[in-house]
Amino acid sequence: MPLARVHNLSISLDGFATGEPQSAEAPFGHAGERLHEWMFATRFWDSSGSAGLDDALAQRHGQGIGAEIMGANKFGPPGWQDDPDWTGWWGSNPPFRSPTFVLTHRPRPPVEMEGGTTFHFLDVPPAEALETAFEAAEGQDVRIGGGATVVRDFVAAGLVDLMHLVQVPIVLGRGVRIWDGLEATEDDYDIEAVSSPSGVTHLTFTRKPEGSVHG
Numbered sequence: 001m002p003l004a005r006v007h008n009l010s011i012s013l014d015g016f017a018t019g020e021p022q023s024a025e026a027p028f029g030h031a032g033e034r035l036h037e038w039m040f041a042t043r044f045w046d047s048s049g050s051a052g053l054d055d056a057l058a059q060r061h062g063q064g065i066g067a068e069i070m071g072a073n074k075f076g077p078p079g080w081q082d083d084p085d086w087t088g089w090w091g092s093n094p095p096f097r098s099p100t101f102v103l104t105h106r107p108r109p110p111v112e113m114e115g116g117t118t119f120h121f122l123d124v125p126p127a128e129a130l131e132t133a134f135e136a137a138e139g140q141d142v143r144i145g146g147g148a149t150v151v152r153d154f155v156a157a158g159l160v161d162l163m164h165l166v167q168v169p170i171v172l173g174r175g176v177r178i179w180d181g182l183e184a185t186e187d188d189y190d191i192e193a194v195s196s197p198s199g200v201t202h203l204t205f206t207r208k209p210e211g212s213v214h215g
């Protein structure tokens with residue numbers, strides 16, 4: 001059965017996946033680039049980067065993925081819905097290369113980009129969005145691409161089969177946390193942690209078979 005997967009979601013020690021305030025100049029607010037420095041250092045991001053543990057795990061991001069679901073705040077800075085020309089942060093050829101579903105309370109018609117990415121805008125509950133994305137993925141897995149709010153909502157709804165988090169040794173103190181309201185998430189998942197020489201900790205949450213919603 002196809003899976004709903006989260007990959008490379010970087011969080012601080014206190015569980016924040018972004019700082020604040022988010023803006024066009026500072027998409028991650030006061031966190032800056034600190035949550036993703038581990039990833040920028042890998043070959044996954046830059047062909048001259050490292051090829052060790054961080055890279056091996058980062059590479060799973062695209063493997064077997066046929067569609068992505070993301071939140072409105074990942075797609076653009078506050079207010080992007082007022083700009084009819086906004087097509088995301090990623091230029092004319094976004095890295096998703098598959099149908100990409102943006103959850104927003106202000107949907108608009110789909111936008112076809114270069115390289116296989118088409119942005120679709122949905123105002124529906126998580127389960128319905130996932131059903132739509134699975135159809136578009138044609139048998140492949142669906143990536144729940146973030147940000148924190150969307151991942152939290154999908155985990156809370158019992159819709160996430162596999163979640164790879166990368167805990168970065170910084171304390172942000174404020175921003176958007178993934179854990180709020182997710183008490184006892186550990187009961188539903190087998191959890192593995194591995195420390196990387198880079199200083200980050202990779203956490204893999206695999207849904208326990210008896211709790212699986214897809215099979």
Ligand SMILES: NC(=O)c1ccc[n+]([C@@H]2O[C@H](COP(=O)([O-])OP(=O)(O)OC[C@H]3O[C@@H](n4cnc5c(N)ncnc54)[C@H](OP(=O)(O)O)[C@@H]3O)[C@@H](O)[C@H]2O)c1
Pocket residue numbers: 008009010011016017018022027028029035070071072073074075103104105106122123124125126145146147148149150151153176
């Ligand atoms: N740390 C990481 O690895 C990582 C990964 C990805 C993104 N990020 C960062 O995380 C931040 C965004 O995260 P976030 O938690 O602020 O927001 P988000 O999860 O990207 O988006 C949340 C917003 O999406 C819309 N939405 C969510 N569910 C919906 C539904 N079922 N139906 C309709 N609309 C829905 C709502 O926006 P509206 O009501 O405005 O439409 C909601 O406020 C950005 O800074 C991004 O760069 C971090």
